[in-house]
Amino acid sequence: MLRIAYFFAIITCVLCSDGDRSPFYNKCLKSCVKSNCTADDSFLPSAANNQDVWSKMLLWSCQDECRYSCMWKTVQGFHERGFAIPKFHGKWPFAKILGIQEPASAFASVLNLAVHVFMYNEIARLFPTRSMPVVLFWHVFAGICINAWFWSTIFHTRDNYFTEFMDYVCALSMVMSLFVAAVLRVFHKRKTISGVALLSTLVYFVEHALYLYTGQIDYDYNMQVNVIFGVLGSVIWLTWAIIQYIAGRRYVRRLILFIILSGVALTLELLDFPPKFGWDAHALWHLTTAPLPFFFYRFVIDDLNYLKTSVPSAKSYVKSN
Incomplete structure (x- = not known):
């Protein structure tokens, strides 16, 4: 399609979703970054081998991986409490493939x-x-x-x-x-x-x-x-x-x-x-x-x-x- 009305796809709020605002997500992210990432967003030696080759090829940084991991932990937490699936930074959670x-x-x-x-x-x-x-x-x-x-x-x-x-x-x-x-x-x-x-x-x-x-x-x-x-x-x-x-x-x-x-x-x-x-x-x-x-x-x-x-x-x- 030519996207005649592509404007319906525009995300109007990027940094204000229920998922990334939740205390659980932010606490998880802070802990993950502290345990796995260096100050320049590289992986600590103990965490570098945990990243798959595809994510390396697509330049997923240490903080990106932490956000992804904490996103799914937060989704699980919402699910266990009977809450609706939250968005993160304006987007729904997706399981990455390759x-x-x-x-x-x-x-x-x-x-x-x-x-x-x-x-x-x-x-x-x-x-x-x-x-x-x-x-x-x-x-x-x-x-x-x-x-x-x-x-x-x-x-x-x-x-x-x-x-x-x-x-x-x-x-x-x-x-x-x-x-x-x-x-x-x-x-x-x-x-x-x-x-x-x-x-x-x-x-x-x-x-x-x-x-x-x-x-x-x-x-x-x-x-x-x-x-x-x-x-x-x-x-x-x-x-x-x-x-x-x-x-x-x-x-x-x-x-x-x-x-x-x-x-x-x-x-x-x-x-x-x-x-x-x-x-x-x-x-x-x-x-x-x-x-x-x-x-x-x-x-x-x-x-x-x-x-x-x-x-x-x-x-x-x-x-x-």
Whole structure:
């Protein structure tokens, strides 16, 4: 999926969850760090051999391991007292596999990545970049989506400040790209509008990314930006698609279906339930979005075929619909 409304995935509170606020967790963490870690967050010789090779490869530090161990001890304590499963630093507890911090979400991100790569290859095979000027945009668009899902995989594999930053920024790049795509397609005859939209969105994206990287990520502000561009892009696409469908261009039904199913998939993210068999609402959201690019890219291919028959030459842009 293109994450039209990725803002529903933003964690608005990172350091204020029931699990990491509990006295039991903090006492456990303090004791673990004292017994196993050095001042520079390395392992003491007596504790170094307890870490598995996968966690070493993924650079789990001594304090990371202590947080993980105390997290599960706290979950057990909550369970024994009949309390609900708590979150830790804004996230549900997950059992790592091969050092992967959130295995289900990482797996689902890989599926999304694979689908985008597959569909990009289809577009590249059918439409070389020089076939029409608009084709180059879709090549770039697919590259942005592939990059975003790559970083989503990395982030869910190993969560730290840099991978979190890259995940959020690259996800926003998809939202903004879908907005730009809608503007370029709908207003293709008005080059000024298209050019201003493309340039201003690019400048704002760079400014936003630099702002997020200056310090701790501003989750509320990032969410608001995603909301604005996500809603605008969806409204433009859906309005245009309905008009085109009424006019007889039935192939846009795939675009309409993509937008509707994307909205339905987001309900999983809104539920925000704790993991069941390793899958929480966020991971299931990623899983359900994996097939959706087939609809969108199929629409893109059909639309390019339509445009190919509507332009007098390869150097023309798009003639009137």
